[in-house]
Amino acid sequence: MREINVEKLTEEISRMCIAINHELSPDMKAAYDRAEKNETNPLGKRILGQLRENMQIASSRMIPICQDTGMAVVFLEVGQEVHFTGGSVEDAVNEGVRRGYVDGYLRKSVVSDPLLRVNSGDNTPAVVHYSIVPGDKVKITLAPKGFGSENMSRVCMLKPADGEQGVIDAVVAAVRDAGPNACPPMVVGVGVGGTFEKCAILAKKALTRTVGEHSPLPHIRKMEEEILEKANSLGLGPGGLGGDNTVFAVNIETYATHIAGLPVGINICCHVNRHISTEI
Helix, strand or coil: CEEEEHHHHHHHHHHHHHHHCCCCCHHHHHHHHHHHHHCCCHHHHHHHHHHHHHHHHHHHHCCCCCCCCCEEEEEEEEECCEEEECCCHHHHHHHHHHHHHHHCCCCCCCECCCCCCCECCCCCCCEEEEEEECCCCEEEEEEEECHHHHCCCEEEEECHHHHHHHHHHHHHHHHHHHHHHHCCCEEEEEEEEECHHHHHHHHHHHCCCCCCCCCCCHHHHHHHHHHHHHHHCCCCCHHHCCCCCCEEEEEEEEEEECCCCEEEEEEEECCCCCCEEEEC
16 A cells, blocks of 8 residues: 655646646647648638747746636546545645645636635636546646636437437537637547536546547547548638638547437537646
């Protein structure tokens, strides 16, 4: 049994909150490189260049990439041989978010009650998803989620007869309806299977997969590629102002489901798709 003091979670999450709000992840930088090379629309290419310049300024001057520094979503993959000491894990996660957003001078966007709308003042609480895995390590994945794109997301409870084509049509329709509101080029996370809530969590987790990596399942990879082609053929382009690059990537995760259902979660992310992982 390996003991880990929860203060280590706090320290890492605080650091990660600041880092990913100022510096684009390597996979997203590579996505921009590919997009700028293949963009044929002059205005689309210009917008991509402006987005890249914005990110370079953010990194060099320690200014947030976007004014919406998001609601912190944290995935904790906890090894079953780990024993946490020093207090509550959830409290430690929220303290990490609090420190990161307060010490990093990041915008606090969380309201404590969805209807009373009083700002919590420190961007807490985070949304935390736990999973128990083999081993004695803890993997932390942080995804600060802005709500311009989050608001364009949806869950579709399809019929089994809708099949693969139904999933494809649902995702392409979500991208079309999102339009410029999701700050394209987007990354689209898709969860297929499970239940109403499971497919949404799968879609969120899919956004943290390295952009450019496909599903290991051949039939799912084929769907990812087909949806990407169809979404980009919409011509929305960078900033929604026209072009070849409406979507950087489509990442699909799947899970077993009931014989009577085909749940599909579609979680759309903007052109920065902030995500960062570490292991302790």
